[in-house]
Amino acid sequence: MSASRTSTETSASLEAARSLLERLFGYPDFRKPQKPAIQAILDGRDTLVVLPTGGGKSLCYQVPALVRGGLTVVISPLISLMKDQVDALERRGVAAAFINSTLGANAVADRLTRAQRGEITLLYLAPERMEAGRTVDRLRDIGVALLAVDEAHCISEWGHDFRPSYRRIGRIRHDLGNPQTVALTATATPAVRDDIVRQLQLRDAVVVVGGFDRTNLSYSVLPTRSQDEKDKATVAALREHSTAAIVYAPTRKAVERITQVLTRARVGAVAYHAGLDELHRRRAQDAFMGEGARVIVATSAFGMGIDKPDVRLVVHHAMPGSLEAYYQEAGRAGRDGKDSVCILLHSYPDRFTHEHFIESAHAPRTSIERVWRTLRDVADRDGFAALTPEELPSRVPKAVNERHVGAAVRVLAQQGCLAVEPAAPSRVFVRLIATPDRIASELQGDRTFDREILRSLWRAVGPRIQDGASIDLDGLPPGLGGAIGVVPVLERLQAEQFVTWTRCGGGFRLAAHAIVENRLPVDWEQLANRRAIDMDRLDAMQGYAQTRACRRAFVLRYFGDPDVRTSCGACDRCVGASPQPPTKTVRTRAKAR
Numbered sequence: 001m002s003a004s005r006t007s008t009e010t011s012a013s014l015e016a017a018r019s020l021l022e023r024l025f026g027y028p029d030f031r032k033p034q035k036p037a038i039q040a041i042l043d044g045r046d047t048l049v050v051l052p053t054g055g056g057k058s059l060c061y062q063v064p065a066l067v068r069g070g071l072t073v074v075i076s077p078l079i080s081l082m083k084d085q086v087d088a089l090e091r092r093g094v095a096a097a098f099i100n101s102t103l104g105a106n107a108v109a110d111r112l113t114r115a116q117r118g119e120i121t122l123l124y125l126a127p128e129r130m131e132a133g134r135t136v137d138r139l140r141d142i143g144v145a146l147l148a149v150d151e152a153h154c155i156s157e158w159g160h161d162f163r164p165s166y167r168r169i170g171r172i173r174h175d176l177g178n179p180q181t182v183a184l185t186a187t188a189t190p191a192v193r194d195d196i197v198r199q200l201q202l203r204d205a206v207v208v209v210g211g212f213d214r215t216n217l218s219y220s221v222l223p224t225r226s227q228d229e230k231d232k233a234t235v236a237a238l239r240e241h242s243t244a245a246i247v248y249a250p251t252r253k254a255v256e257r258i259t260q261v262l263t264r265a266r267v268g269a270v271a272y273h274a275g276l277d278e279l280h281r282r283r284a285q286d287a288f289m290g291e292g293a294r295v296i297v298a299t300s301a302f303g304m305g306i307d308k309p310d311v312r313l314v315v316h317h318a319m320p321g322s323l324e325a326y327y328q329e330a331g332r333a334g335r336d337g338k339d340s341v342c343i344l345l346h347s348y349p350d351r352f353t354h355e356h357f358i359e360s361a362h363a364p365r366t367s368i369e370r371v372w373r374t375l376r377d378v379a380d381r382d383g384f385a386a387l388t389p390e391e392l393p394s395r396v397p398k399a400v401n402e403r404h405v406g407a408a409v410r411v412l413a414q415q416g417c418l419a420v421e422p423a424a425p426s427r428v429f430v431r432l433i434a435t436p437d438r439i440a441s442e443l444q445g446d447r448t449f450d451r452e453i454l455r456s457l458w459r460a461v462g463p464r465i466q467d468g469a470s471i472d473l474d475g476l477p478p479g480l481g482g483a484i485g486v487v488p489v490l491e492r493l494q495a496e497q498f499v500t501w502t503r504c505g506g507g508f509r510l511a512a513h514a515i516v517e518n519r520l521p522v523d524w525e526q527l528a529n530r531r532a533i534d535m536d537r538l539d540a541m542q543g544y545a546q547t548r549a550c551r552r553a554f555v556l557r558y559f560g561d562p563d564v565r566t567s568c569g570a571c572d573r574c575v576g577a578s579p580q581p582p583t584k585t586v587r588t589r590a591k592a593r
Helices: 003-025 034-042 057-068 079-091 105-116 135-142 169-175 190-200 227-240 252-264 278-289 323-330 350-361 365-378 402-414 436-442 445-466 482-495 524-546 551-558
Strands: 047-050 071-075 096-099 122-125 144-149 180-185 206-209 217-223 245-248 269-272 295-298 313-316 340-346 418-421 427-432 469-472 499-503 507-510
Touching (some): 003 034, 034 057, 034 180, 034 206, 057 144, 057 180, 071 135, 135 144, 169 190, 180 190, 340 524, 350 402, 436 445, 445 482, 524 551
Parallel strands (some): 047 180
Antiparallel strands (some): 418 507, 427 499
8 A cells, every 4th residue: 555545535534533533522623632532543553642631532542433443442441430421422413322330230231232233433441340141252253443442541551540451451452453543641750651561462552642731721829727717718719710720629428518619608518428329429529510519529439420611720738749649630620721720738747648649549568468468368169258357357456457457358359369248149159079071971952951051150260260369140131040040940950060160149259279378470560560559659749739840841841741841830830829839848768668
């Protein structure tokens, strides 16, 4: 194929994408950073897209998916986010659907069948759902034209929201047949970008980084000495900017308190945090989105995937734990390109709060080992420890800080040493003890249904069934009859010593490979590195709050933006509008630890 023909076809594809953009989404053209990303995807290249909040990342895979056709699978971390995106696409007439834990087995099977028939173009799934049952096998059989990994920074231990389930997406991609892949994130330092490319094994990837310099946003930091000063500064800022605003607070308790403060000051505000039930969260979000409330006070649970373009003010009542989190949340201001203000209320003790969170999240090695020994001592021969997460702290030696028990369980689960099993009437623990030769020779004729049950169990969990694995019977293919149809077969097969099985109550299932005396397969070096990364990110956030130089330049330099300048002429440091920072300086890592 000649270069001129390639250029012509690319231009034609980009023109088709632009036409679809205007027809379905109402935009006359792509933004400057979107064009190279969309062109690379249309050309069939693996791509990493790093665009800030409000930069239009979703369109970078949605438009090519619609132009090219076939099935695009989108891995997304939040149920609310994927639902909002699917709802928005359906309103535009796009064939989209999601599969997550809110759906029953029949609904999941129906959506996969629709995808098989070509009735779905964009299918959203959580990474955990990709690992469930035969989801990957079904998708590989259907054929995935494009795999989009949203919030891709979650794949990197260097990122600010590392999730172990994301770490396994590289393997999932391989199991899908290595389809073309686009990874997208709003916050990725150069180290995180390299890690994303490496973990996903992107081939000759096109890396598009752009738009970090949100020139319509002005940044300022106001030093404060007490909660009362912060409250007064928040009220003053909201009265000065009488338009839509978000106030971020670090905890649910703080959100409720600040909302009351604003209400007493006659500033109409609603509260939003993960402790509210779905109805109240939806009401608060709808009120803010629909102009029923000018101000929303929220934890970091609010904002991802929320498209309210006219937010003019974002106030952080306390310093976040990382510059990535701050930039992402502050970036929800001015998404329509108009001038907006981002204010951080800074008190040096805010740092101590985050240090406490870091220490709580990173249990020491001795605590992890003691929690493991406790579980191992009460586990039965199949590795099941009949303790609920609520009961476990009372069984662990008193020398272990209670807040470290939960952190230890998370580490053990992330390292593959155990799984937390919720109580479920359809969930069973099955171990295959018969050999393949015996199954083939004895389960014939009128026993073919029994053999099909064993095949389905194997497909659900693979070779793990030989050591024993937890399986949701209602998640097996619908023709088997779910728990009602399978349990009688399991009872028969157990009586004949083909399997052993038990119903699963709530508790912990210890991995067979990990139940070895004096050997806990945990990567201690990785855990220490993870803690060091969290402390480094906190230092960077503290450095931003206390810098005497241009704040915008500090942010752009942190994210490796090539267009960084020494002065922006808009932040409080450049215009000389902020008080002097506190006299205390950032502690070194050695002192902080």
